[in-house]
Amino acid sequence: MKIALDAMGGDFAPQAAVAGAVLAAQRLAGKAQVVLIGTEAEVRPLLQQYGPAAAALELVFSTQVIEMGEHPAKAFQQKQDSSIAVGYRMLHSGEIDAFCSAGNTGAMLVGAMFTVRPVAGVLRPAIANFVPKLAGGYGILVDAGANADCKPEMLEQFGELGSLYAQYVLGIARPKVGLMSLGEEEGKGSAVTQAAHQLFKVNPHVHFIGNIEGRDLFNDKADVIVCDGFVGNVMLKMAESMYDIMVQRNLNDEFFEKVNYETIGGSPILGINDNAIIGHGVSTPLAICNMLMQGYQMAHSGIVDQIKDSFKS
Amino acid sequence: MKIALDAMGGDFAPQAAVAGAVLAAQRLAGKAQVVLIGTEAEVRPLLQQYGPAAAALELVFSTQVIEMGEHPAKAFQQKQDSSIAVGYRMLHSGEIDAFCSAGNTGAMLVGAMFTVRPVAGVLRPAIANFVPKLAGGYGILVDAGANADCKPEMLEQFGELGSLYAQYVLGIARPKVGLMSLGEEEGKGSAVTQAAHQLFKVNPHVHFIGNIEGRDLFNDKADVIVCDGFVGNVMLKMAESMYDIMVQRNLNDEFFEKVNYETIGGSPILGINDNAIIGHGVSTPLAICNMLMQGYQMAHSGIVDQIKDSFKS
Structure with a gap:
């Protein structure tokens, strides 16, 4: 190899x-x-x-x-x-x-x-990014920035791609797929995420757990975090900057160290x-x-x- | 009063x-x-x-x-x-x-x-949220969640509303208005933010400084952070959760304490x-x-x- x-x-x-x-x-x-x-x-x-x-x-x-x-x-x-x-x-x-x-x-x-x-x-390949989880291990966020504008069917596929990656590379048996939104309720979200929510609900290939929110990035709710590349990019750059601020302010912590891109390495194109x-x-x-x-x-x-x-x- | x-x-x-x-x-x-x-x-x-x-x-x-x-x-x-x-x-x-x-x-x-x-x-009222700045003081993010789907003209108005608020309530003389995107270059962004960028460039009422990124939330680049309510909500909930994780992990810090909603109070409807x-x-x-x-x-x-x-x- x-x-x-x-x-x-x-x-x-x-x-x-x-x-x-x-x-x-x-x-x-x-x-x-x-x-x-x-x-x-x-x-x-x-x-x-x-x-x-x-x-x-x-x-x-x-x-x-x-x-x-x-x-x-x-x-x-x-x-x-x-x-x-x-x-x-x-x-x-x-x-x-x-x-x-x-x-x-x-x-x-x-x-x-x-x-x-x-x-x-x-439909469109996407960039995946690893997200450390508080409970240990990593989740995967798709898309991290390849597609700023997405159709509902693209978000659905990001969930499928991320789910396969979580299963076969990260070794998570039945990856929980969450759709990033601004509220947990089914009716919350943009027009695109609301439509994607409906597609996910009847998709037999993924274990869809519903909408998740910005606060759920690091917790155990979802192994696969689905969002368009605009939102994914903003979130990841923000997490990175908060890590950088912590380093500047001498706040050392084992968990946040995992947010550091160095530990993670790179972002696969799925x-x-x-x-x-x-x-x-x-x-x-x-x-x-x-x-x-x-x-x-x-x-x-x-x-x-x-x-x-x-x-x- | x-x-x-x-x-x-x-x-x-x-x-x-x-x-x-x-x-x-x-x-x-x-x-x-x-x-x-x-x-x-x-x-x-x-x-x-x-x-x-x-x-x-x-x-x-x-x-x-x-x-x-x-x-x-x-x-x-x-x-x-x-x-x-x-x-x-x-x-x-x-x-x-x-x-x-x-x-x-x-x-x-x-x-x-x-x-x-x-x-x-x-066109559409928006929710504003205060963002602590590393250099001291606060910036303002508009929209924090009232409008998940935005047209370019709405984003332009969010910049105008935020700029007036920064000027008259926060006392910032010439507020710098930044448009949240996934890259600093003018051509980067979603179809909507790219169009909004062009509107901002010729808007005489705001001091537009161009695109900003997720990493610029807390730094000195922009006093007014413009984004749709979907992105704003995700960012703010994520910042809040990172603060919560820091508290749980006994990481105490004067700056991040300001990210705490308690210090800020509430979000005005503009x-x-x-x-x-x-x-x-x-x-x-x-x-x-x-x-x-x-x-x-x-x-x-x-x-x-x-x-x-x-x-x-």
């Missing part, structure tokens, strides 16, 4: 990416091969720092880099030899089993949509034909390593086949 | 309401008269506990109560002698200058819409012809007292006249 990393992605690339890949290669030794995709002139000198530990990495050299600020679709099309474009081609051809990048999020989504493509039957994970721009080596571990878990679980199976009409 | 309280509203009413009213009457002595509206048989015995302090309160007796779980519109119509309906009639007739209740939120909105009515030119404030269902006496103080500040500032003036076309 091969888990690949975009060595050029992230605010601290390639240093942080290479360091994270070396860490992950140690942890995955005997289970999976870590593949590093990047510019030879930048990656090779860095690897020398790690001596024999770096020898475990497989290297693939690309010549271009999609920068963080570039227009995603344009850059992806014009830079066919960028680390992201090369990674997606290898993923699509089956040379690698998962592709991770802390680089340009938009370009990662473009590659997901146009190189790897959505699973047949999936509903596409292969395993792709997007990392946080400011990813440290630890975050990169955890993202690669996630990539391994996803690939190992066979989640994509489960999704394909489930969406076969 | 008369500031009235629904003695029957809130999960701990009438006890907490009466206790809060007594507190507020002491603080407002010489400035404003606190009026208590409620059921005589329930309110009178409670007042005896407070001895002479209770004598400062003006009493208005109503015979009915709208319960927390009741259907707002139906209950408001059928219970014409409920404390909420009586309060709104007194507000509309000018007998009182502000009306506060920690009772049924929906019924408070019904009274606002049908007894007091929206200011001419305002864009109606009088001063009405909705309190949290679980309001304690301190929260009730702070809500009444807010009611006084609103009435004293003449904010409603400012809004009427500003929306006169």
Whole structure:
């Protein structure tokens, strides 16, 4: 099994990416091969720092880099030899089993949509994000930001995708699916969430527990939190900022430490034909390593086949 | 000046309401008269506990109560002698200058819409909520939950209403208005927020600073945070739950203490012809007292006249 990393992605690339890949290669030794995709002139000198530990990495050299600020679709099309474009081609051809990048999020989504493509039957792929639970373990929030405007049927599918992920990757037997709204009552919500609520009620594939509220993100009510990408993005950025404020104010706590993106690693793209994970721009080596571990878990679980199976009409 | 309280509203009413009213009457002595509206048989015995302090309160007796779980519109119509309906009639007739209740939120909105009515030119009144800022003071978030589905023009007006409130009640000279979105760039957002962004850009009445993100709720970027009621409600409930988790985990902090609803008091309804404030269902006496103080500040500032003036076309 091969888990690949975009060595050029992230605010601290390639240093942080290479360091994270070396860490992950140690942890995955005997289970999976870590593949590093990047510019030879930048990656090779860095690897020398790690001596024999770096020898475990497989290297693939690309010549271009999609920068963080570039227009995603344009850059992806014009830079066919960028680390992201090369990674997606290898993923699509089956040379690698998962592709991770802390680089340009938009370009990662473009590659997901146009190189790897959505699973047949999936209306719109979504980004999933892990949410630590007070009772222990993690829940999953879908969508974390890929789709700002959603139709009720999209929200329904986010619930199905999240439920499959919770089951096959997180190992939750019968994941509770909650629909984010502004009140628990069925009649509360926007026009879209109210319609989605009705779809969920008769959906035999998910264990729908009804509406949940902003206060239920971290509690035990739902394992799968369904919302549009606008709401999901706002919530996650807000949680992250509250964690940052706590750190600044010297409030140390085991639970809130799990809200830190570093512990979580990255955000898988669900509903596409292969395993792709997007990392946080400011990813440290630890975050990169955890993202690669996630990539391994996803690939190992066979989640994509489960999704394909489930969406076969 | 008369500031009235629904003695029957809130999960701990009438006890907490009466206790809060007594507190507020002491603080407002010489400035404003606190009026208590409620059921005589329930309110009178409670007042005896407070001895002479209770004598400062003006009493208005109503015979009915709208319960927390009741259907707002139906209950408001059928219970014409409920404390909420009586309060709104007194507000509309000018007998009182502000009306506060920690009772049924929906019924408070019904009274606002049908007894007091929206200011001419305002498309939809909104609920405002105060947000503590890391740099000190408070910002204001509009809408906190009255309108789940918004048109771009509504968001634009929320910015105008919030800006007037920040200016005339919070005393912020040139309030910075930020539009909540999932990215800072102009092109980021939902179809509605993208259109609202364009309206704000050419609006001469507000100091628009562009898109803000979930991470900007507590920082100094914007004094007025504009979002639809769905997003606002989710954010505020999430902030509240994170505060609750911190309390449970013995994390004490001066800044996060300000996120506590108790300190804030209540949420004014903006864009109606009088001063009405909705309190949290679980309001304690301190929260009730702070809500009444807010009611006084609103009435004293003449904010409603400012809004009427500003929306006169």
